[in-house]
Amino acid sequence: MEKLRVKTGSRNEMVDITDKVSLMVKKMGIMDGILHLFVPHTTCGLAVNENADPSVKADISGKLCGLVPEAGGYNHFEGNSDSHIKAALTGSCLSLFVEEGVLLLGRWQGIFLCEFDGPREREVWLKSVRQGDKPF
Amino acid sequence: MEKLRVKTGSRNEMVDITDKVSLMVKKMGIMDGILHLFVPHTTCGLAVNENADPSVKADISGKLCGLVPEAGGYNHFEGNSDSHIKAALTGSCLSLFVEEGVLLLGRWQGIFLCEFDGPREREVWLKSVRQGDKPF
């Protein structure tokens, strides 16, 4: 398992981690298989979406805050229930394809860590399952 | 990796791709393992849900449009931010079980491509990880 460190800059923010993940595919030496991503946190999520126009990630983040406002009559004593709810909606894991040593994404796709309770330093865990791995 | 082509007929629509995916399991010769599905697009998603009563998929699609309306004061210049947001909510990947050559789903479950910016021609990517694959 490998770990990426991701620094987020505001309470709600989608941080593009595509380049970091692609570099890790090289570093891990994955040629063909599935790359699993997982965030070990309860107030951030993972998503695949457009990273060409930066207003897309702002619109996604903004609309999630509109649907799940910070002040919502919640019971959790820490006051960040909205963060937990948005994390449940986006999800904590992704399974991505790798072939010929390259992370396969659609033309407009990037990978995002969705911060809902920043700014913080976050971790993204990566683990691969490879075609043709030697058994041991 | 294999690819399915899926034609969608309207802007928002859930298209049942269960039969296409099941056929692909046969074609790929998967006997036992995990079948990963991925959409290389940023304005459609994947979901597993009921495919017995067609009103279920219409209700899901309709409610998502109610929560995330097309006109919502977004900034993205293409005018389809709602499509990107709904794609982030449903997600881009699925991991399904295969045993004895058969895709395992619950009694009422089907697999859906969730179109949020159609009509278009979409791709669904499929890649398997198999128990007992010969290493190479």
Add this chain to the structure above:
Amino acid sequence: MEKLRVKTGSRNEMVDITDKVSLMVKKMGIMDGILHLFVPHTTCGLAVNENADPSVKADISGKLCGLVPEAGGYNHFEGNSDSHIKAALTGSCLSLFVEEGVLLLGRWQGIFLCEFDGPREREVWLKSVRQGDKPF
């Protein structure tokens, strides 16, 4: 493939299944790999979130019911369209990491079955892909 049985007690409820899943990792003898979870139902989902303060799961469940109310002018004849919609939002599958025989989660993370049409008896399916599995 292994199956867990989970009894839910009310219509909307997040049931902590972390201990059950951890025990199953031991029982299945998984040392290193990915553990896939799947619910074969169309009105419940899976999520990873905080299981320290029980008010978090109540806040998530409560907010989902606020966003997708039971009475919403739906067409599905069974009257539980809200349950299907909430299941589509949370998702049916998870991919979790296992190393050195231990299920790896963040400090505050637990695994939840998200019931949206209970009380019922539910199944959670588990299947692993292991590093170093012997081919057969």
